[in-house]
Amino acid sequence: MTTREPVNAPVMEPAAGVSSPFRRGVLYLGGYDPVAPEKFFGRLARELGHFRETWGVAATPAPARPSDDGQVWRTEIETRGDGWNAVTDFRLLAWDDLVKGDFARPIWQRIPLSLGLLADFLFSGTILRYFLAAWRFGLYFVAPFFFSLLFVVVAAIAAALVLRIDHWSAPWIAPALFLAVYLCLMRWPGNRWFVSHLLDARVFMGEYMRGGRADMEARVDRFAREIVDLAATPGLTELLIIGHSQGSVFALESLERALALDPDLARRGPPISVMTVGSCVLQLGLHPAARTLRARAQRLLEERGIEWLEFQTLTDVVNFYKTDPARLMRLQPSPGRTFPHVINVRIREMLQPTDYSRIRNSLFRVHYQFVMGNTRRYFYDFFLICCGPVGLRERFSLQKPPQESDRPGT
Template sequence: MNQPVQKRAVFFIGGYDPKTPTAFFDRLRKEISRFDTLWGYQTVVSPVQNGGDNAIGTVTIATHAPKDGWSTTTDFSFLCLDEMVLSDFARPLPVRLLRYLWTFADFAISGAALRFLARAWRFGLYFLYPFIMITLFLFAGYAAMKVTFSWFGHASWLVGAFVFGGMLWILGKRWSVSHLMDLWSFSLDFIRGRRPDADALLQRFAEEIVARVRAGSYDEVVLIGHSTGGMLMIDAAARCLSIDSLFPNLAGKVVLLTLGSTALKAGYHPAGKNFRKAVGHLANNDQLGWVEIQCLTDAINFYKTNPVEEMGLKSQVDGSFPIVRTVKIKDMLQPGTYARIKRNLFRVHYQYIFANTRPYWYDFFQICCGPIYLNARVQDFIVGGSRRCKSNVE
């Protein structure tokens, strides 16, 4: 793997967000312009090809480094969850609330929530956040009922219900409570095998991945899952192996990359047997690589955990599987930028897939568009597009 990557394929699943391929790649172009500015590169992104139904969007990214003399072409494909997420958002709010409360009870009674708190207390607080906010809205509604009881008598419960419902509708949307309610409901349904729409979409994506890799003659293929997409991409990668057991041999190197992954919400749940089976399928393949990137500053991940070991599985691969690396977001960004975003939970969580403003060994667009293989970059903490530049981190 000493030769630079000249042709790469990236397949990407993001979090539980209503984002179309057009919107995703518009943002990607803006981030690539920052990437070019930082490194002095010249990158061109093609128009989006979406196959007519917006389920999978693809662009070709051509990156050239005039000073270093290398060029790399990347076919970047994005799996769109937009239709599925928006259909969840379209349910009546009372239905969404009841589904969420059932979901919360399931995670609590099953013991999965306790494992969140025991192994990653920040993630545990993230899990509790929607429930805490709903409880506060409920208290506000109860207070309104008590205050208005002398005016309306027993009918004051209508005032309380109105206050609770209004806060959930308005503040719940503004503070991402309703979004997270649906995310957790979706996650539980996926874990318990109750999302045929997600299964069909992931199967289609896996078939597309295998077909494109067979036809592409790629030096490297990177399967990337961010946030909830980490859980979904693990499932998709296992499906690729089921479609073709020789899938990892179809390119120079095939690597799974999970960024700020929340996959252990499935791995810890007693009902996640099929998911753990999928992880075991990956762990028993000695040709497929897996890199897991985690961060302390980001609350929405399981910091300093090995997902395979946490699920009680053993890998047949020599050495650590996956390769787990922790990153420091403050080292990726200029001090002013970091100071501005560090208290924004979701903005910090998205930095994994945004452009850096300072040179650092972890750089999403160097991974996707640069000449260095992912395994080499994370093993040697290579900074930028040259093996001569290494970080002084451990």
């Protein structure tokens, strides 16, 4: 594993005399999030404003439009800086409809599913592996189960108080009160603490791991075809597949399936890189039953034309900070091959002090900073990676502190 501490990037500019734009294809896979594509692209346009202000560039997105099946949304972003320009074909691989379908399930279905998932990950030793690898993620994983249990205890206390009343109706009222109190707590403060959301996310990933989500399997196959399609675009300089949060798992899986569709995918056309941020790869990768995921990751490791860069940070409890996913998943190493390249970053350095102070105590806002606009110049910048004139591999191949005057070609 190549682990890099937070440093600033070197100055990298387009080669002298090059006037043609840097053309990049980006396929983005988000996490277990019910946000509709329209709202996602609204946020993207807003965050591009921070990018423009921070780096002094012009960045113009075209209106986002869906594919015929609505599973892929696409926009083009044209970016111009001092002496360079870049064109990004940005595609969102959407699966928010599956998340909303999970949210629509009644609670009498969702609670048993979450308890079954907890038992599975507990008795398989996976939760213990979380704590050994990254204890902050371990706490994050068990948190919604803890809060749900806490709500059960509070509801049980309320029911017990009713049973102490010497009245014939007490045995009938107590169970109804227990259920009412529990449901109310799951709604508030449960919704504020994302308890149901996180329980559903854990169930979803567990079901997918064990082959119980045919809907997501079909979606990942669809994403694989999109990768093959985008890679065939003439004149493309770079193909970048980005997975955020749970989307990191599907970024790897969809690329491996794309290789199954086109074995020469990484041997012709643009260089292909996978970038995982706020990664949950080890959420499944550490489970004994995740053999398919590990086999697919091994397949990517053996494909020398593909690079995997994983960005980790201490501040985000959702990722596995300072870990080597390949080693912990016990992938077979390849001589002379670093896969993935692990690069440590600091969220604090991405934002102005006032901006960081505003979000530092918001777990999910910090988690999403990986894919939002910086308000301070820093070597990791999501939009500089997606819209700048230098490829991901070249950007992180050298290390040298930049100056405040560095242009966004870094």
